[in-house]
Amino acid sequence: xxxxxIQSLTRDYGNGRGVFNLSFWINQGEVFGFLGPNxxxxxxxxxxxxxxxxxxxxxxxIGVKDSWKxxxxxxxxxxxxxxxxxxxxxxxxxxxxxxxxxxxxTKSNGRTKELCDRFELDPRSKLKKMSKGxxxxxxxxxxxMHDPEVLILDxxxxxxxxxxxxxxxxxxxxxxAKGKTILMFSHIFEEVERTCDRVxxxxxxxxxxxxxxxxxxxxxxxxxxxxxxxxxxxxxxAEEGLRISGVTHNQVTVIVQNNIKELISVxxxxxxxxxxxxxxxxxxxxxxxxxxxxx
Amino acid sequence: xxxxxxxxxxxxxxxxxxxxxxxxITMYFTVIVxxxxxxxxxxxxxxxxxxxxxxxxxxxxxxxxxxxxFMEAYFYGFIMLVFPMLFCILSANKLIARHVDRGSMTYLxxxxxxxxxxxxxxxxVMVTGLFAQVxxxxxxxxxxxxxxxxxxxxxEKFILLNIGVLCLQLFIGGICFLCSCIFNDIKYACxxxxxxxxxxxxxxxxxxxxxxxxxRKIRYILHPV
Numbered sequence: 001x002x003x004x005x006i007q008s009l010t011r012d013y014g015n016g017r018g019v020f021n022l023s024f025w026i027n028q029g030e031v032f033g034f035l036g037p038n039x040x041x042x043x044x045x046x047x048x049x050x051x052x053x054x055x056x057x058x059x060x061x062i063g064v065k066d067s068w069k070x071x072x073x074x075x076x077x078x079x080x081x082x083x084x085x086x087x088x089x090x091x092x093x094x095x096x097x098x099x100x101x102x103x104x105x106t107k108s109n110g111r112t113k114e115l116c117d118r119f120e121l122d123p124r125s126k127l128k129k130m131s132k133g134x135x136x137x138x139x140x141x142x143x144x145m146h147d148p149e150v151l152i153l154d155x156x157x158x159x160x161x162x163x164x165x166x167x168x169x170x171x172x173x174x175x176x177a178k179g180k181t182i183l184m185f186s187h188i189f190e191e192v193e194r195t196c197d198r199v200x201x202x203x204x205x206x207x208x209x210x211x212x213x214x215x216x217x218x219x220x221x222x223x224x225x226x227x228x229x230x231x232x233x234x235x236x237x238a239e240e241g242l243r244i245s246g247v248t249h250n251q252v253t254v255i256v257q258n259n260i261k262e263l264i265s266v267x268x269x270x271x272x273x274x275x276x277x278x279x280x281x282x283x284x285x286x287x288x289x290x291x292x293x294x295x
Numbered sequence: 296x297x298x299x300x301x302x303x304x305x306x307x308x309x310x311x312x313x314x315x316x317x318x319x320i321t322m323y324f325t326v327i328v329x330x331x332x333x334x335x336x337x338x339x340x341x342x343x344x345x346x347x348x349x350x351x352x353x354x355x356x357x358x359x360x361x362x363x364x365f366m367e368a369y370f371y372g373f374i375m376l377v378f379p380m381l382f383c384i385l386s387a388n389k390l391i392a393r394h395v396d397r398g399s400m401t402y403l404x405x406x407x408x409x410x411x412x413x414x415x416x417x418x419x420v421m422v423t424g425l426f427a428q429v430x431x432x433x434x435x436x437x438x439x440x441x442x443x444x445x446x447x448x449x450x451e452k453f454i455l456l457n458i459g460v461l462c463l464q465l466f467i468g469g470i471c472f473l474c475s476c477i478f479n480d481i482k483y484a485c486x487x488x489x490x491x492x493x494x495x496x497x498x499x500x501x502x503x504x505x506x507x508x509x510x511r512k513i514r515y516i517l518h519p520v
Contacts, residue, residue: 050405051404052401052404071404071409071410072408072409073407074407075404075405075406075407075408076407078405080401080405082398082402082405084398086397086399086401086402087399087402088304088399090308099300099304100402100406102300103300103301103406103408104406104407104408142402
């Protein structure tokens with residue numbers, strides 16, 4: 001029995017949009033990744049879990065309470081980063097954070113300063129004048145400051161620079177170590193890969209896969225673009241018996257699945273200039289996972 | 296059923312608007328009360344008899360030469376109807392529909408606060424504003440009249456008149472607030488309140504004027520999509 005449970009959740013917006021018969025559960029102290037391309041139904045799922053929407057069919061529970069009926073109760077120990085930061089524009093960051101904590105009636109506010117320091121956020125400027133990244137930081141602080149037990153994060157690192165993204169991932173790992181249950185919704189595999197125990201993939205509103213992150217990674221095929229000194233070397237390299245997906249001039253694209261050592265030993269014998277691992281899109285990972293079956 | 300933090304914020308937000316309305320009301324009251332003159336009243340009555348339509352346009356339907364009926368005719372026929380109503384329309388919009396339209400309702404609901412509490416708190420902000428306006432007008436009227444024409448004003452009747460105005464404004468406010476809650480988009484919320492035949496006509500992309508047909512989906516704001 002998990003902390004969060006979603007059972008045959010359905011909401012049909014027509015034209016195949018919405019979520020259909022979605023079921024999964026999340027254990028206490030788990031970081032659960034939820035991957036899906038844009039418009040797959042991620043936000044709709046969150047809205048149900050947050051109790052903003054009433055399920056047409058099925059139910060969501062968080063800590064044995066029903067998301068819709070006991071929303072106010074659940075929210076006491078819930079932290080949420082919305083996918084889109086919309087604040088009350090006339091406030092400054094500081095005012096907003098203190099408004100939120102008074103509004104939530106939280107007693108301790110000790111984390112606010114620590115969190116602001118961690119993200120190098122100066123919340124004293126007007127929210128309206130803040131950049132996307134700064135707004136995102138304010139949203140993160142607002143979600144973590146009351147030390148919630150369950151966290152629902154909707155694309156939490158969008159707008160953050162790589163340094164801050166790393167700090168955020170550290171924060172998530174720390175919270176995980178404290179035994180918090182975290183749900184991370186994202187369309188970037190790397191973000192989820194570094195923090196999550198299990199990952200669900202949603203596509204067109206249906207659950208396409210639910211597996212431990214290791215399993216997904218093992219199934220994942222990695223691509224390397226290797227640049228060699230000259231075209232002859234590249235041609236010879238391509239003959240080495242590795243899976244090659246293309247050769248252009250002095251660049252060879254190699255596909256690797258669980259045989260990275262073989263690639264390294266081959267590379268040792270050639271004049272390699274650089275190795276690039278292009279970021280894989282979610283769709284690619286998805287297609288690899290399903291052997292290209294997109295139906 | 297009230298969240299004081301949200302209530303305080305609501306009051307802070309309506310403060311400026313209330314102040315402007317108060318200034319306008321003060322100006323009208325002071326100027327017009329000072330113009331009161333039983334003899335002038337009868338002169339205006341003559342005027343109204345001569346041109347009833349013109350006087351009706353500005354809501355001035357004179358009755359007797361008493362100070363209360365003078366006030367009723369010249370303030371409560373127009374100023375005290377229009378300004379609190381404007382306040383209702385603007386603040387009802389700001390308090391609910393705007394949050395939903397913009398998306399900041401997310402933050403109001405991602406806290407351990409019930410939907411009912413959010414709605415009732417916002418409603419109380421509006422009611423407080425209305426109360427403040429009518430109370431201010433009442434006191435202003437009494438003070439003004441007592442200074443300019445001591446003993447002339449029938450205070451009991453005047454207070455009764457103000458209670459009547461308050462009831463009417465609360466009714467209007469209720470309609471505004473209901474619309475603000477029912478519709479999930481500001482334009483629908485405003486449209487429903489300000490219904491007139493032209494509303495149903497709109498300009499399509501090709502520039503032609505068309506009548507709007509088809510059912511409009513009404514979604515409940517408190518179950519936003």
